[in-house]
Amino acid sequence: DAGITQSPRHKVTETGTPVTLRCHQTENHRYMYWYRQDPGHGLRLIHYSYGVKDTDKGEVSDGYSVSRSKTEDFLLTLESATSSQTSVYFCAISEEGRGHPNYGYTFGSGTRLTVV
């Protein structure tokens, strides 16, 4: 999607290894989010950021950490990958925060992560 890029698009990793996924935006949006998508669960929020170095946990944050040292980059790290973290990971950005009448997300194309 225009303005937001996720890398890598696909990754296979072994159990116990650390993995970092990158989300890069060129829209200068303040808010950034990491979701995971699994069959039957929809999208579940992992972590989000409301500014540089300002992050908070979502509903499924265990085993994940994030960092945002620049407005344009939001990194998601799996400290020690497990098979339960096999999923499709989506990054999203938003210009406005929750509650704003024009609040809406722009999503990246996703990273398909397989932990073997």
Next chain:
Amino acid sequence: SQQGEEDPQALSIQEGENATMNCSYKTSINNLQWYRQNSGRGLVHLILIRSNEREKHSGRLRVTLDTSKKSSSLLITASRAADTASYFCATDTNDYKLSFGAGTTVTVRA
């Protein structure tokens, strides 16, 4: 737990027909949004309806919101093959996130 639940889970219609899907949610909201996801792609924002609005239109899309019943519906009129996708509702509540349902998969047959 998911705030929004879409119904039905799957829908198959003929090209040119209308497609209707519903979303029910549990707690009060600031707004409700609908997104589309084509296979293998990210979600695309379709429309946002505020809690004080009852109906909204965007092209062939019509969204209704009934806050007393905690439900919303998305109608796609005159469906096309390109409308084949999964559709998600997302609710903006008084916490820090958008909560997404599990989605409705729509297949439009030529």
